[in-house]
Amino acid sequence: MKEMSNQEMKNMFSLEGKVAVVTGGAGSLGEGVATGLALHGADVVVTGRTIETLQSTxxxxxxxxxxxxxxxxxxxxxxxxxxxxxxxxxxxxxxxxLVTVAGIAKRFPAEEFPVEAFEQVMDINVTGTFIPCKVIGNVMKEQGHGKIITVSSVRAFAGHPGGYAAYGTSKGAVALLTKQLATEWAKYNINVNSVAPTIFWTPLTQEVLEDEKLKKIFLDRIPMGRAALVQDMVGTTVYLSSAASDFITGQIIYVDGGCTAG
Ligand SMILES: NC(=O)c1ccc[n+]([C@@H]2O[C@H](COP(=O)([O-])OP(=O)(O)OC[C@H]3O[C@@H](n4cnc5c(N)ncnc54)[C@H](O)[C@@H]3O)[C@@H](O)[C@H]2O)c1
Structure with missing residues (x-):
């Protein structure tokens, strides 16, 4: 790899001419990420379980x-x-x-967690991250380049008393999967990194938003004192998709207003 010219460095965040696949493209963050990648120049393939829900994106x-x-x-x-x-x-x-946004959350006290619900979270969040990475990783290997961005969470960093036995465990697995793939696929010129946000107010976190006590517990843990916004996720995803992050791989980037800093 050679040094960039000034012009190339000026354009290092551009995604012009790039093609992105976003899983979970009908969800709140999936739609935001797909739109954000397009704003920076990418054509976008959005995927979800049904075609109808993807039309707005x-x-x-x-x-x-x-x-x-x-x-x-x-x-x-x-x-x-x-x-x-x-x-x-x-x-x-x-x-x-590739941005693997699809995911679900289910919360129960650990001692009462239905095994079926635990397995469903692990299946969609972990296996449902691994399979797109494996399949599109093969396309990228063939091409000789690629950028994969998984979506983890601050719940990968530390436990939480709010019933996150499955969700936290799944996002911890996504973080480690990211590092594992990064080390295996660096030789194919594939960067694999993860965006690990704190809470956003989306349908996924509706039950927290509606519980004032729980909402306060969440916000009190964030030094910047607010929930994440879609643009917080988009900025990091665009960076990890672009040439600006060519030497970054295997990293878990916490987009969390300082939540995991102290
Ligand atoms: N909302 C938050 O506070 C928050 C915080 C940190 C991380 N995240 C992560 O961000 C991602 C998106 O969250 P969101 O808030 O946009 O949730 P969301 O519920 O709005 O979107 C998730 C999407 O994933 C899709 N999905 C679920 N199972 C699927 C499957 N088997 N196949 C294909 N698609 C499937 C859903 O249909 C939905 O469109 C998730 O991985 C979530 O864990 C969210």
Missing amino acids: VKKVEELGKRALAIACDVTNEDQVKAMAKQAVDAFGKIDI
Whole structure:
């Protein structure tokens, strides 16, 4: 790899000409990330379990003058993810960026946690991160480059008394999976990093938002005193998708207003 010219360095955050795949593209953060990548120049493939729920994201990307393609696929089903990757490559010719946003949360006291619910969280958050990474990692290996951004959480960093036995464990696994893939795939010129946010007010955290006592507990733990906003996630994701982060791999970037600092 050679030194960048001033012009290349000026454009190092640009995603012009890049193709991104975003899983969970119908969710609050998925839609924000897909739109944010498009704002910085990328064409975007958005995936979710049903095509209908992806239409609003597709519209937002297309309104920015970028190409968008919605593909239905369950991230826990390898055959569906393979078919999605093939359709994306057939349409766009390559995949430069993968952001694995799909995920769920279920909270119960650990001593009462239904095993079925625990397994469902692990299946969607961990296996549902691994499968898209594996499938699109193979596309990137073939191409000789790629940027993978997983979505972990501050719950990967420390425990929490609010019933996070499954969610925290799953996000801890996503963080370690990120480091594992980074070390295995550096030789293929694939960067693998994770965005690990604190709480956003989305449907996923509705029950916390509606519980004033719990909401205060969350906000009291964040030195900057507020929840995360979509732009906080977009800034880090664009950085990790761009040439500005070419020498960064295996990192878990906490987007958390200082929550994990002390
Ligand atoms: N909201 C927060 O406070 C917060 C904080 C830290 C991390 N995160 C993580 O960010 C990601 C997105 O969260 P969000 O708040 O946008 O949630 P959301 O519920 O709005 O979106 C999640 C999306 O994932 C999709 N999904 C679930 N299971 C799937 C499956 N098997 N196959 C395909 N898609 C599936 C859902 O349909 C939904 O569209 C999640 O991984 C979450 O753990 C969220």
